[in-house]
Amino acid sequence: MNLALAAAALAGTPNDSHGESISQGVDSKHILVSQAQDWVAEDRQLQKSTIEVAPSDRRLIIPVCNTAFEFNYPFASSQKTLRAVCPSSGWQIFLGISVHQSDNALRYTGNFKAGHQLTGTDVELASLSSAIAGLAGDLRAIEGFSLASAVRAGDLVMQRQLVTPIEGYRLNRAVAAGEIVESSSIDSILIASATLSAGQTVTLEQLDGARAARDLAAGKVLSSYDIKKRHQVLITQSGIPRGHPVTRANIALQDYYGKLPNDSLQNYRSAEQMQAIRNLAAGTMLRLSDLTPIDIIRKGDNVQLSVRAGALEITVTMLALENARLEQRVLLLNPESGEEIQAIATAVGQARGLSTVAR
Template identity: 25%
Template sequence: MFGMSFMKRPISTTLGFTGLYGWALLFLSAFISTCGAAQDASPVGQDALKDILKEQILGVVGDKLLVERDQISVYLDDRRLVVPSCDQKFIISLPFSDRSTVEATCQSENWTKYIRVSVGEYRSAMVYRRDMPAGNIIKRGDIKFVDGRGVSEDKPLIKTIDQVMNRSLKNHVIANEPVLASDFSLVALPNTTVAESVETEVLVATTTINRGVRLDESMFGRHMRRGRLPSDLIFGTGELNHLQANRIIIAGDTLRRSMVSLAPAIKKDDLIQIRIEKGALSVSALVRALSDGSVGDVIEVVNAESGRPLRAKIIDIGSLEII
């Protein structure tokens, strides 16, 4: 009996230890599997949410700018960007005139971010404002300019309004159709004023410039003009970046003082790339100006990604220094 009792005790102890060890291994394995699954699911979830947001951005930008989706790039690769699971569709808008930034909002999650986009190179196109019959004489008010990135160039397009002013239509045209060279008679009106022989080089807008937009040399070309010219023409390009349009300037318009006003160095809602350096560390960020300002002014700005408010000093046109 004594021998039997002696043999049972170690067997029971061994089985108990083995059972506990097995349960511990099972629990640890399950924990590791759960953690691994969570880690695997996290990036997949963000990828899916970013795809949903991207599709909505492509749809809105494509519709508003009249471009195909394959011409639009949406930059959502930043790992710091966390897109929420939104109960409703994101609200997408183009809040700035540069057309390179969209504002995405999820109201149910109280979430708003500015996201960079790029579209094929901008070009303007002329279209008719209304239906007009053959024989109609074209005036400035009959033509309007639109974003031409979605307009086919299979047929020769008219590029400047001077090419069609006082010309007679030889075909019936329809509102919002592009203005084609083939729509016009090559003969000008008999009473068109004969130009004088003196030629003067002037600045002529090559694209439509909206009111409030800062001027840039790339928006203008140099052309020779004959005859009597306005007395307030602007001939040089050195001062253009200090000026802004105070009305819509149409492609083909000759640049005049009456069309422009002095522009602030930084305008409200301008997006400015800044760089913060501290020792060997250098960080760049995109901030949005909350007010206009001149060189030397201190203005409030907000980080376009995080929404954090900052103060910055204007050191040059389009240039800030965080203080």
């Protein structure tokens, strides 16, 4: 696209003879144009041959500048006008800039499937007479990308076709259903993120100790549907009758393969101070819905009641009139005075006082 050149000499020329001025002016004009092309080419990352610097008045005499010209864009909103200044004399001129270049694009050199990892040999440069929105025009722009969809040889490379690959895992041998997927059986590969949903991707941590959910052939790219992940869950080691507490003696952490219920218990701490609300057979996965907090105080138990009065703390043996769980209120009886005391259950056989209830 040609742009009009606005050139205005803002300072006078040297007082030489007319013939010498013309000769010097021609040489100086060539120097000025060449330096302007070099500056614009470097500033805008263009080929020098695509840049035109055309004086508005061909009769204009450019004075000799003893140093290289300095350049800048005088208008912040436009790169169509360039200001050239001779530092040694202060002489300056405004130049118009035209850039002539075709739009660069990339096209595929072959037919490629979705998920194909692109390399430099998969595309080649192409020139277009007019711009097309969304094109990838730089060979460096495809490095590290995969295809989101299949393409054919000659198709232009569009930005929407390029996706960042993610790390995936492919079997290098067949694995039977139920067999553990060992690390030696998988190879790390890069796959297009568009070919797997977020729920299908697997990590090395998830593959560690996992079993095949079905017979898997060599070359299979693994997804979460192909494996049963290994989990550690609490399993009953013996039957636990309803109302009986869960203890380290009747449960243990064991491997479990597959999808876990949301309320499964996966550490001993989660089962502390709990009791069964139904009969649990040996080998049952322990779930929160099977348990309820244990009564740490039972009706008829002797309870050590702690009552604080200022800095003084008194402990009295009381009789529980009802069951209570941890941090629940419990009604206690003083056998000697007959008083009933409201307290909070704090541990097995222990409580802290709240208030006195008149009989």
